[in-house]
Amino acid sequence: MTPRLGDNNPSITYTKYETPSAFRKAGAFLPRDLIKKEVYEYRLSPYMGCSKRCRYCFELHNEFIHEDEVKIKTNTVSVLKSNIPSLDKTKAILLDGYDCEAAEQRERLIRSALEVIVEYGIPLLIQTKSDLVLRDLDLLEELNDSGVFVNVSFSLTSLNQDHARIFEPYTCSPFDRLEAMKKISDAGVQTGIILMPVLPFISDADEELDLLFSRAAENGCKYVVPEPLRVTSSGKQRDMCFGVLRKYFPALVKRYEELYPARRFGPKFGSGPRDTAYLSGLLKRIDEVSRRYGLPTVFPGIPKPRPEKRKPVSRRQCTLDRFV
Numbered sequence: 517m518t519p520r521l522g523d524n525n526p527s528i529t530y531t532k533y534e535t536p537s538a539f540r541k542a543g544a545f546l547p548r549d550l551i552k553k554e555v556y557e558y559r560l561s562p563y564m565g566c567s568k569r570c571r572y573c574f575e576l577h578n579e580f581i582h583e584d585e586v587k588i589k590t591n592t593v594s595v596l597k598s599n600i601p602s603l604d605k606t607k608a609i610l611l612d613g614y615d616c617e618a619a620e621q622r623e624r625l626i627r628s629a630l631e632v633i634v635e636y637g638i639p640l641l642i643q644t645k646s647d648l649v650l651r652d653l654d655l656l657e658e659l660n661d662s663g664v665f666v667n668v669s670f671s672l673t674s675l676n677q678d679h680a681r682i683f684e685p686y687t688c689s690p691f692d693r694l695e696a697m698k699k700i701s702d703a704g705v706q707t708g709i710i711l712m713p714v715l716p717f718i719s720d721a722d723e724e725l726d727l728l729f730s731r732a733a734e735n736g737c738k739y740v741v742p743e744p745l746r747v748t749s750s751g752k753q754r755d756m757c758f759g760v761l762r763k764y765f766p767a768l769v770k771r772y773e774e775l776y777p778a779r780r781f782g783p784k785f786g787s788g789p790r791d792t793a794y795l796s797g798l799l800k801r802i803d804e805v806s807r808r809y810g811l812p813t814v815f816p817g818i819p820k821p822r823p824e825k826r827k828p829v830s831r832r833q834c835t836l837d838r839f840v
Contacts, residue, residue: 524618525686527584528567538562538589539596542610555815556641557607562592562625563616568645570684571760572713572745574785576752586616592625593632600636608639608665608818614646615687621648630655639665639818643710645672645687647696653703660705665818668700668707669741674719675728682764683715694735701736706816708738711802713745716775716789717768720798722805729809739812742802744789747772749782 542559564587566575581587589595603609611633613626620626633640634655642649642656649656649668660666670693673683680690700707709732714720732740748754754776761769775789789795806813 523686525567525569525584527569528618529582529585530588530619531585532588532590534591535564535589536595537564538592539599555608555817556610558603558609560592560596560609560611560613560629562589562613562623562629563587563619564589566615567618568615568684568686570687571756572683572715572747572753574746574748574753576756577748577784586619588619588623589625590623593628596629596632600632600638603636603638605636605638606818608641608667609633611640611642612644614642614644614648617646617648627652627655630659634659634662637662637664640667642668644668644670645684645693647688647692650696650699653700653705656700656705657703660703666705667816668697668705669710669815670694670697670707671710671712672728673711673713673715674724675731676719676724679715679719682760694731697732697737698735701738706738707736708732708811708816709740710743711740712743714742714798714802715745716794716798717771718765720801722801725802725805726808729805729811733809733811737811739814739816740802740806741813741815742799744795744798746786746788747776748784748786749777749779753786754778 539558539560542556565578565581565585566573567586569575569584575581576583611626611629613620630640630652637659640656640659656666656668672690672693674680675690675694677689677691680687697707697709709728711728729740745757747757757776758769758772761772775791775794776787777790789798802813
């Protein structure tokens, strides 16, 4: 039976453990072209794995978890507390984990970590597919109102609900994410979309892109950052992607084989489309629609802190009576 969008994944099992990787320098496990060092410097991950198991995801290649496992990092808050006093307050933390809704609603690790981040005033970027982030809007408002950079990025593939049911059945509806975005924007917190992944010949049609950008603009979105689908040259993620294509989009299998040729070895996190003409045409069309709706296709930078105004120093010579 096809699950309703947003249903909990019944196949997931949960394991608790402690690890220093709950908080770390960004990019410790990622290839260079996926690291956004100009946007964030640190990464806070209370959970390893994701309960969504979207059909294009690389969690299938995570050798540290079983196929249907999510690991709960029970020491997340203590690791954060031990590191946060020495952090550079001009650099942001990337926080993920809201997608593990069932675990987070029980453990509240993100909520507790946010309280620490608010206390120390560290810039924050949240990336999620879940509207559970609304639970903590009060803390995000508090951090934002203190003048600290806060940004919530929602991952979206398409506004087509049929596509969502096929590729990300355990994720809340795309329109639920837009609604959450609107509430966050109305609260004064900056928010936007990571258009990831753009699915060739499925979610990249002009009318689909126009609808997504127009609805994004109506709901307080400040940017849309595109990331075309990446597919591994071999292995479980590739098998999953092509299995979905054969079942739901059989006419596209040959075109995908041309865009993503099979090889014995390749990058762990896959590669984008190998057809440069397709890729440049896609990015050109996205650029055109982004200009039409005034939504940039890059992450906003963290504003540099304003230098504090120094109080004027008195030039009068000190007299003895001032020290008596």
